[in-house]
Amino acid sequence: MKNGKFLIAPLLLWLGIFFAIPLLIVVVVSFAGRTPYGQVIFNWTLENYVRFFEPLYLSIFADTLWVAVLTTVFTIILGYPLAYYIAQLPKKWQQPGLILVMIPFWINFLIRSFAWVIILRSQGVLNTLLIKLGFITAPLQLLYNDTAVMVGMVYSLLPFMVLPIYVSLEQLDRRLLEAAYDLGATPFTAFRKITLPLTLSGISEGTILVFISSLGMFIVPEIMGGAKAALVGNLIQNQFLSARNWPFGSALSIVLAILSLVLITIYYKALAAGKGGGKDA
Amino acid sequence: MIRLEGISKRFGDQVIIPPTDLTVNEGEFLTLLGPSGCGKTTLLRMIAGLETPSSGKIFLADKEVTDLPPYRRDVNMVFQHYALFPHMTVEENIRFGLKMKKVDLQEQDKRVEQVLAMTRLQDLRHRYPKQMSGGQQQRVAIARALVNNPKVVLLDEPLGALDYQLRKNLQLELADLQYDLGITFVYVTHDREEALTMSDRIIVMNKGLIEQDGRPGEIYHRPGNEFVAKFIGETNFFDLGDGLTTLLRPEKLNLCPEEGDDGAHPAPHFFGTITDVVFYGTIDKVFVDLDGSKQEVVAYQYFDDARKWRMDERVGIWWYPQDEVKLSK
Amino acid sequence: MPKTWRNHALLAYALAILAFLYLPLMILALYSFNESRINAVWSGFTVNWYASLFNNRRVLEALTNSLVVACISTVVSTVLGTTGAMALNRYKYRFKAAINGLLYLPILIPEIVMGLSLLVLFSQTAIPLGKVSLILAHITFCVSFVVITVNSRLEGMEAELEAAAADLYATPLQTFRYVTLPLAMPGIIAGALIAFTLSIDDFVISFFVAGPNSTTLPLYIYAMVKRGISPEINALSTLMMLTTVLLIILAHLLQGSPKKASPADE
Numbered sequence: 001m002k003n004g005k006f007l008i009a010p011l012l013l014w015l016g017i018f019f020a021i022p023l024l025i026v027v028v029v030s031f032a033g034r035t036p037y038g039q040v041i042f043n044w045t046l047e048n049y050v051r052f053f054e055p056l057y058l059s060i061f062a063d064t065l066w067v068a069v070l071t072t073v074f075t076i077i078l079g080y081p082l083a084y085y086i087a088q089l090p091k092k093w094q095q096p097g098l099i100l101v102m103i104p105f106w107i108n109f110l111i112r113s114f115a116w117v118i119i120l121r122s123q124g125v126l127n128t129l130l131i132k133l134g135f136i137t138a139p140l141q142l143l144y145n146d147t148a149v150m151v152g153m154v155y156s157l158l159p160f161m162v163l164p165i166y167v168s169l170e171q172l173d174r175r176l177l178e179a180a181y182d183l184g185a186t187p188f189t190a191f192r193k194i195t196l197p198l199t200l201s202g203i204s205e206g207t208i209l210v211f212i213s214s215l216g217m218f219i220v221p222e223i224m225g226g227a228k229a230a231l232v233g234n235l236i237q238n239q240f241l242s243a244r245n246w247p248f249g250s251a252l253s254i255v256l257a258i259l260s261l262v263l264i265t266i267y268y269k270a271l272a273a274g275k276g277g278g279k280d281a
Numbered sequence: 282m283i284r285l286e287g288i289s290k291r292f293g294d295q296v297i298i299p300p301t302d303l304t305v306n307e308g309e310f311l312t313l314l315g316p317s318g319c320g321k322t323t324l325l326r327m328i329a330g331l332e333t334p335s336s337g338k339i340f341l342a343d344k345e346v347t348d349l350p351p352y353r354r355d356v357n358m359v360f361q362h363y364a365l366f367p368h369m370t371v372e373e374n375i376r377f378g379l380k381m382k383k384v385d386l387q388e389q390d391k392r393v394e395q396v397l398a399m400t401r402l403q404d405l406r407h408r409y410p411k412q413m414s415g416g417q418q419q420r421v422a423i424a425r426a427l428v429n430n431p432k433v434v435l436l437d438e439p440l441g442a443l444d445y446q447l448r449k450n451l452q453l454e455l456a457d458l459q460y461d462l463g464i465t466f467v468y469v470t471h472d473r474e475e476a477l478t479m480s481d482r483i484i485v486m487n488k489g490l491i492e493q494d495g496r497p498g499e500i501y502h503r504p505g506n507e508f509v510a511k512f513i514g515e516t517n518f519f520d521l522g523d524g525l526t527t528l529l530r531p532e533k534l535n536l537c538p539e540e541g542d543d544g545a546h547p548a549p550h551f552f553g554t555i556t557d558v559v560f561y562g563t564i565d566k567v568f569v570d571l572d573g574s575k576q577e578v579v580a581y582q583y584f585d586d587a588r589k590w591r592m593d594e595r596v597g598i599w600w601y602p603q604d605e606v607k608l609s610k
Numbered sequence: 611m612p613k614t615w616r617n618h619a620l621l622a623y624a625l626a627i628l629a630f631l632y633l634p635l636m637i638l639a640l641y642s643f644n645e646s647r648i649n650a651v652w653s654g655f656t657v658n659w660y661a662s663l664f665n666n667r668r669v670l671e672a673l674t675n676s677l678v679v680a681c682i683s684t685v686v687s688t689v690l691g692t693t694g695a696m697a698l699n700r701y702k703y704r705f706k707a708a709i710n711g712l713l714y715l716p717i718l719i720p721e722i723v724m725g726l727s728l729l730v731l732f733s734q735t736a737i738p739l740g741k742v743s744l745i746l747a748h749i750t751f752c753v754s755f756v757v758i759t760v761n762s763r764l765e766g767m768e769a770e771l772e773a774a775a776a777d778l779y780a781t782p783l784q785t786f787r788y789v790t791l792p793l794a795m796p797g798i799i800a801g802a803l804i805a806f807t808l809s810i811d812d813f814v815i816s817f818f819v820a821g822p823n824s825t826t827l828p829l830y831i832y833a834m835v836k837r838g839i840s841p842e843i844n845a846l847s848t849l850m851m852l853t854t855v856l857l858i859i860l861a862h863l864l865q866g867s868p869k870k871a872s873p874a875d876e
Contacts, residue, residue, distance in 0.1 A: 005701045008709075011694030011753065015712045018750040022727035023719075029730060078627055085624035099862065104631045106858050108811045110828050111847040114835055115634035118641060118650075121839065125637055128650040158631065187616070216720025219813060223835060233722050240726050240818070250730070253723045260720055331773050351776040358777045364770035368792050377788070378778035425778070 023257075030250035038244030048251035057235070057252075064231040067146075068214040071153040072161075075210050076203060078154065079161035083202075086162075087169035098166060105159035113152050113223040120148055120224075144226035152220040157213055161206035168202025169195070201271065208267045212260045232256055282307040282433060282465045283328060288337035290323050290489075297323050298489040300337060305433070305467055306482075310459050312468045314476040315486035316512070321469045322361075324486075325435050328467065330354045342432055352381070357426035359436040363418045365410040371421050372397070372406040378429040396424040399458070416447050423455070433465045440475065452479055473513050477501060485509050503606060504528070510606070517578045521550070525607045533604040534580035536567060539595040549597030553578075558590050569596060635851060642844035659845040669846065672830040679741060679826060680809040683748035688802040690749070691756025696790070698757070699764040716754045724751060725818035732819060739821035747819045748809045755808060756801035763797025796864050803861040807854060 086097040120142040127139040180190040218233030239249030283305035290297040313321040326332040330351035400420040493505040504510035553569040564581040645654040775785040813828040
């Protein structure tokens with residue numbers, strides 16, 4: 001079975017051709033220029049990366065980061081108690097509870113965003129309801145603004161937060177809490193001093209997942225956001241499909257990819273260091 | 282039955298087993314005994330063909346099998362954690378080897394029934410391994426090996442995962458089974474008691490080397506070196522000034538009062554003070570600090586109502602000369 | 611008791627969040643049965659939107675495209691991923707870090723980056739955007755998930771089982787056929803289901819590499835949403851949600867327990 005070792009070759013070859021090489025081409029294109037008609041010319045320029053620092057694009061990047069931070073914070077606030085509730089259910093109810101959280105996660109982003117369009121648009125469910133109940137007389141502009149994008153993002157990414165937090169809560173040694181109560185800790189103190197620190201790794205894993213997913217998100221702002229609500233993802237898409245400025249789009253996506261990978265690396269380094277030092281990450 | 286000539290095993294620069302010779306006789310219950318990491322399992326797996334030796338030759342019934350893959354060797358193994366196929370029933374597990382060898386169906390049925398009866402598994406034949414206790418799984422593992430009528434059965438710590446009482450029972454059962462079938466068993470364990478009760482012959486191994494090869498009695502009473510002596514049981518070492526180390530098992534040491542002794546035995550070699558007496562059921566373990574040295578010795582004394590040994594009592598220690606084992610320093 | 615009070619509060623919170631997760635989807639499904647085309651006012655029950663869906667040539671075409679792409683990419687990525695996972699599990703490789711990078715990066719990198727890089731590749735190599743480019747792209751983002759799913763199954767498998775089979779006279783091929791494959795099967799099927807779900811659901815990457823004649827269902831929904839709201843989108847979305855949920859439940863059942871263990875008795 002010595003030859004069995006080569007069974008991995010087709011897989012690696014495939015990923016090499018259709019994943020690694022395309023990425024390398026994008027890197028190359030990000031250093032290229034273009035003709036007025038959108039043709040790529042390979043002339044090794046840093047122009048695309050310099051352009052990234054123009055105030056317009058920097059502000060889009062800042063907006064994207066800000067939306068990602070807010071999304072992360074809201075998913076923690078909403079997700080932690082839910083994960084906590086599921087983790088303290090009797091064993092046989094935990095699995096179904098978890099599946100209940102995960103099902104929406106598997107449903108298409110597009111459909112989930114569209115569901116909110118149905119609710120928030122001016123002739124939508126919420127406006128109709130509010131008018132019927134007499135709270136308002138004319139429909140409110142609920143859709144196509146930053147708040148709508150936030151709602152859509154939190155809604156789409158919440159399961160990403162619940163799952164890792166649940167896992168860390170589930171692994172928590174209950175005897176530690178009993179010991180804390182035994183030593184006179186109030187439930188709140190026990191939570192703050194024991195549960196929270198020991199589930200920090202779950203929170204940070206969820207944070208990484210949610211944060212990175214929101215950085216690259218473009219469906220939600222595309223469908224629920226207004227003209228102003230463009231994030232980096234929309235900008236990249238725009239450069240490739242409308243503006244036909246592939247070199248600039250490539251530079252933007254390289255920045256996005258590097259940012260994501262750096263965050264992941266920092267997270268895993270911190271996790272490893274935390275484990276090595278006997279502290280929680 | 283099995284002959285190993287100059288067998289060795291290296292992983293990179295690390296020598297697991299230096300070149301070693303070993304012969305296993307037909308119908309013998311041979312035990313490879315040693316601490317974990319001593320190379321005994323590696324040796325067993327090389328016989329099975331699951332590891333390739335770095336040098337040397339392996340003969341099975343006088344035929345060289347060194348380069349044969351495991352599925353062409355007439356030996357069967359009982360694995361440490363049984364390695365039962367979880368997706369097959371007991372009967373399917375047992376039948377597996379016969380099916381692979383394409384034994385005809387009637388013969389398969391006959392032999393499966395035989396070993397099921399032999400291992401008292403008839404009622405459990407449709408169970409899956411997960412649905413059985415450790416002891417039952419262990420019996421399936423043995424049945425799965427025996428059904429193939431192998432020339433040799435290799436057993437890798439087969440009782441290691443079981444609790445003490447069950448292990449005791451199965452030791453006797455296994456030894457009886459081997460005796461009745463007359464199949465050669467090569468048994469690997471780190472449990473000296475297990476080795477002593479079951480084996481015809483024991484090979485004591487340490488760091489890949491064979492330290493001693495002998496019958497259980499020999500190994501116990503005439504250990505060839507310090508390692509064997511210590512590994513096989515509690516031992517006292519004495520320096521009697523003859524340039525050799527004298528070794529005595531605790532049960533060979535006898536105690537007598539320092540004064541008022543009846544003298545009906547050899548004179549005491551040492552005197553000392555009892556530091557501790559621990560009750561062990563049939564024996565007392567008595568610890569004695571020898572006079573004029575820091576040495577502490579342990580002696581097993583049969584429980585005797587008439588004569589109780591107490592802490593701080595002054596005693597003499599004597600033994601019969603024939604119980605001495607002399608080792609060069 | 612403060613403790614039960616706390617439990618009630620927690621339960622209420624959990625239920626509220628579950629409602630937040632499910633209400634929009636339920637409303638979406640509900641309105642696929644509403645007669646009114648524009649308004650959110652309930653004007654009567656109808657299945658007309660579903661009927662018109664099945665009479666819509668372009669919907670059926672998108673469905674066919676989605677199914678063809680999903681089936682082919684599932685088969686290819688499952689075969690590629692399974693052989694790769696088995697080789698990885700069995701043999702030691704040099705450059706392990708590089709191999710792992712190649713396997714995990716496709717999952718970690720933002721989808722949009724993967725989509726546009728494939729677009730760049732296809733345009734540079736003059737592969738026309740269409741079903742072929744879609745299938746190539748889908749295999750690429752599915753295959754890592756298959757490797758991970760199959761690998762986690764194989765890692766849970768006792769390594770000695772293959773040694774035991776070899777010891778019981780099974781040739782390497784027989785060992786694979788009777789031991790390795792049946793034991794890995796739940797992982798392989800789960801991997802295939804995940805691949806299928808990912809493929810049929812994918813929007814971002816397809817958005818970049820699909821051609822005018824290879825619109826998939828998510829791309830079609832996107833086009834419809836962009837054109838304006840219509841209950842047909844609700845109907846189509848509802849059907850897709852149902853399919854997804856069924857596939858997930860199936861995957862869970864398969865991965866769950868092949869044989870239920872009962873307490874041992876002796």
